[in-house]
Amino acid sequence: MSYKEHSDQDLVRLCLKTDERAARELVERFERPVFSLVYRMVRDRELAEDLTQEVFVRTFNNLQRYDRSYKFSSWLFKIAYNLTVDHLRKKQVKTISMHGSPDAVTPERQQATSLSLESDEESPDAMVEARELAGYLEDAIARLRPEYRTAILLRHVEGRPYEEIADIMGVPLGTVKTYIFRARRELRDLLEDRWDGGDEE
Amino acid sequence: MNTNHQERARHLQAEELEALAIPGDHRLPARSSAHAAECDRCRRDVEELQTLHVLLQALTPLQPVVGFTDRVMQRVRLPLPWRVRVLQAVRKHQVATAAAFAGAAAAVGVGLVWIARYPELTPMTIAALLVQRSTTLMWSGVMEVGRFVYGSGIVETAQGVAGQLTLVTAFVAVATVTLIGLASLRIMLSLMDVDPALVTSHWQLRRRVRG
Numbered sequence: 206m207s208y209k210e211h212s213d214q215d216l217v218r219l220c221l222k223t224d225e226r227a228a229r230e231l232v233e234r235f236e237r238p239v240f241s242l243v244y245r246m247v248r249d250r251e252l253a254e255d256l257t258q259e260v261f262v263r264t265f266n267n268l269q270r271y272d273r274s275y276k277f278s279s280w281l282f283k284i285a286y287n288l289t290v291d292h293l294r295k296k297q298v299k300t301i302s303m304h305g306s307p308d309a310v311t312p313e314r315q316q317a318t319s320l321s322l323e324s325d326e327e328s329p330d331a332m333v334e335a336r337e338l339a340g341y342l343e344d345a346i347a348r349l350r351p352e353y354r355t356a357i358l359l360r361h362v363e364g365r366p367y368e369e370i371a372d373i374m375g376v377p378l379g380t381v382k383t384y385i386f387r388a389r390r391e392l393r394d395l396l397e398d399r400w401d402g403g404d405e406e
Numbered sequence: 407m408n409t410n411h412q413e414r415a416r417h418l419q420a421e422e423l424e425a426l427a428i429p430g431d432h433r434l435p436a437r438s439s440a441h442a443a444e445c446d447r448c449r450r451d452v453e454e455l456q457t458l459h460v461l462l463q464a465l466t467p468l469q470p471v472v473g474f475t476d477r478v479m480q481r482v483r484l485p486l487p488w489r490v491r492v493l494q495a496v497r498k499h500q501v502a503t504a505a506a507f508a509g510a511a512a513a514v515g516v517g518l519v520w521i522a523r524y525p526e527l528t529p530m531t532i533a534a535l536l537v538q539r540s541t542t543l544m545w546s547g548v549m550e551v552g553r554f555v556y557g558s559g560i561v562e563t564a565q566g567v568a569g570q571l572t573l574v575t576a577f578v579a580v581a582t583v584t585l586i587g588l589a590s591l592r593i594m595l596s597l598m599d600v601d602p603a604l605v606t607s608h609w610q611l612r613r614r615v616r617g
Contacts, residue, residue: 220484220485221484221485221487222487223484223485223486223487223490224484225479225484228479228482228484229475229479232475232478232479232482233475236469236470236474236475236478237467237468237469237470238467240468240469240470240474241465241467241468244468245468253470254470254471254474257470257474258474258477258478258481261478261482262478262481262482265482265483265484266482266483268484268485269485338461339461339464339465339466342461342462342465343465357462358462361458361459361462361463362462362463362465382420386420389455389458392458393454393458
């Protein structure tokens, strides 16, 4: 049975027996969703990679404390959320833009920190349009409060149920519902022009 | 009838909107779809939520740079199983471990010789002796340590210990060596890369088959 076929819980069990291949499989399995979430929170590629790396290091260093009655991914996202929010609080990140980190002072740094969107299958026109729309959406998401941003990303991008999001964020279920409701309303307002334009077409 | 009409006329709640807009295993009340079909406002809300969900789902999953996994793995320290920790401790304190093994082996040897001198001993008499002599042994041990500490000399101490050698000492020695033997077995299994859990489950399976 290859490691790819193992469940998360099985891999955790193997990690507790110091199986490095199991740990590697877990990293490969979750690096994209965790990095995506962290990146969309901090909007700086280098910083997001550092934080994501720290998330995995903390996760594995504390693996013996992991309560197996919870989903491993919830625990991982919880660590990612706490670490990122701590960072945002410490740094008090202000303006956020899809064109790169607010701390980027040189064009190279802006390029390095800007969001890259990939699409191989679409025509050039559709690609430009999709890239533009995705750009507006990313920009709109970046303008949300970190709590709203996390909640809506976990709900709509990661497809997590409300109860799990409440657990990850450490807030009551009702609060998560409020966050998501307000995030949707704010996104709708921020994207209003695009929305109406899209309707007319 | 009137109540049904009022219920159907009520605008959709957030959960109902989501159940209509996002495919999944939501339990959708029949009245929700009926209301959405009639109410422009709710239909528009559903469509908006649907659009937003599709847009968010279409966001490109971001990928960290190549080599990210390797960098993470270099920093990760996985928790070590107890047998590996024991092995590391043994490697670190080789002299102390060798001394402990030698001491245990000597104790076992002496104990076995002592037991061989009393072939008439039964488990019951051994147990009775254990209870009777444990207190004496404890005080004797304290006295011997005291004598040693106060510099009565190695020979005298050894003589004292030999004089106090009882069945209890032999029993303790055998127990210690058994434990050391089991620990050594686990270390050997780990060195041979055999999971002790597999051995245990194999024994359990055999027991079940026999049962």
